[in-house]
Amino acid sequence: AKQRLGEGRAPLGFGQLVCVQSHEQHQRVVNYLKSTGRPAIVIAENGMCSGGRIVSYLKAMLGDRRHEVVFVGYQAKGTPGAVIQASEGAEGFVRVDLDGEFYEINAKVVRLAEYSAHADQGDLVRFATSGVSPAAKIILVHGEARAKKALADVLTQSSHREGLCCEVIIAQ
CATH class of the missing domain: 3.40.50.10890 (Rossmann fold)
Known part of the structure; x- marks a missing residue:
């Protein structure tokens, strides 16, 4: 192409x-x-x-x-x-x-x-925790429950490690 x-x-x-x-x-x-x-x-x-x-x-x-x-x-x-x-x-x-x-x-x-055009976990974490204004609140709405829970844990840990205060919510 x-x-x-x-x-x-x-x-x-x-x-x-x-x-x-x-x-x-x-x-x-x-x-x-x-x-x-x-x-x-x-x-x-x-x-x-x-x-x-x-x-x-x-x-x-x-x-x-x-x-x-x-x-x-x-x-x-x-x-x-x-x-x-x-x-x-x-x-x-x-x-x-x-x-x-x-x-x-x-x-x-x-x-x-x-x-597949989906970002992997590392890409999603980098996107959410970097840039001019990192995310202060993230709501996970797409994916299987186990995968959303794992991503939420990694996002929370990563944001704390970076000294950020990021609330991660898993939508039902």
Whole structure:
């Protein structure tokens, strides 16, 4: 991508690229892909597969062995994304609940963890405890309970070590 940008070319600038702008266009694309089985790369948001346009694509395509679902980020326990991701390499009857209805997972599932955009614990601690005005209060709202507790402990210890007064709260 950097090379293409350096050459004055857009990394996603190719003739077959379709940017979906409206709900109606989204529905047409989903229906087209479902009815034709044509190969496509769908880049859709909502990392946990719990809402948004990704759910329509999954409903239409998960049951078809010709498709692949590629995850590039973390999937929280209890989410449809985690269920789908856990089916990676599974053989046999695996289903996921999408909007209250169960769908068979026949598509190939792949996880590419190295592309996750989340900062690690060290990056988060440095961000919160450094800079012109370090955080005085941090509320942890995202992640699993155990991971939030561990991060809260490290943030508290680090801020004390740096001589800072930082209140760390874990949201329920």
